[in-house]
Amino acid sequence: MENKPKPERRERSKEASCERGRDVSQDTLCEKAEPKPERMEAGPTAQRNGRLVDQYKIQESMDLANVGNNLANKGRYSxxxxxxxxxxxxxxxxxxxxxxxxxxxxxLALYKEALADAERSLELQPNFIKGYFRKGKALKGLKRYSEAISAFQRALSCDLNRVEAAQEVADCQRKLQELKISTRENLPAPLNLQPVPAGSLGNNNNTVFRSVVYTRSNGGLPAARTAPPSVPAAHPRPGSR
Structure with missing residues (x-):
């Protein structure tokens, strides 16, 4: 008999919890049935969710870029x-x-692709110092040394302490000079236009000389004129003395 009150307390606690549960469910239903006007504004919530998605993408892109940096530092450029x-x-x-x-x-010696990325980075950020340096390296790989020098000099104008850019400028100037010298050496030799001395063609009666004249009949176009063959000198007949 003494232990009977204890189950009553437990039953009361269960009933109280059930009542609280019913109250909560009813409140929730009421909120869904009659929402307040402030909660119906989806604009700020959508913007907040959009910012969260953007932050997630930015963080993920940073993580991917760091993996790329580690691989590039190890020489695994592909x-x-x-x-x-x-x-x-x-x-x-x-x-x-x-x-x-x-x-x-x-x-990887893919200089065209390197130049495209460098120029795109400079479109996004014109004061990107490394962008000018990357552009100069790509132009140098394409053997466009004059343009590469301009890009490296732009990097120097932004950062005067950039020793690598100064070295690249000197290297491009040297390569440009070497290219000019090799081009000059590969040019064909000039033709010898000195006049031919008289009598060097021999005494060949079958030689035909042609000269170019301009006449009105052919509209000023060059026409070939054939010189008459030279007549051989007469020899004395035997016994004519």
Missing amino acids: EALHYYSEAIGLNPGEYRFLGNRSYSYER
Whole structure:
């Protein structure tokens, strides 16, 4: 008999919890049935969700770019290109990703692709110093030394302490000078236009000389004129003395 009150307390607690559960469910139904006007505005919520998605993409692109940087530092440029491209796909407005991919392209001797990425990075950020340096390296690989010098000099104007850019300028100037010298040496020798001395053609009666004249009948076009063959000198007949 003494233990009977204890189950009653437990039953009361269960009933109280059930009542609380019913109250909560009813409140929830009421909120859904009669929502307040403020909760119906989806604009701020959508914007907040959009910012969260953008932040996720940005963070993921940074992670991918860091993987690409680690691979590039190890000389695994082909693999680094994949991660840089994935990062650019998630965050196309990040100019540094394009500069890093341009570096990998240049190391793989894909100079046209390296130049395209470098120029795109400079469109996004005109003051991107490494962008001018990457552009100069790509132009140098394409043997467009004059344009490469201009790009490296632009990098120097932004950062006077950039020793690598100064070295690249000197190297491009040397290669440009070598290219000019090799081009000059490969030019054909000039033709010898000195007049032919008289009598050097021999005394061949069958030689035909042609000269070019301009007449009105052919509209000022050159016409060939054949000189008459020379008549051999007469020899005395035997016994004519």
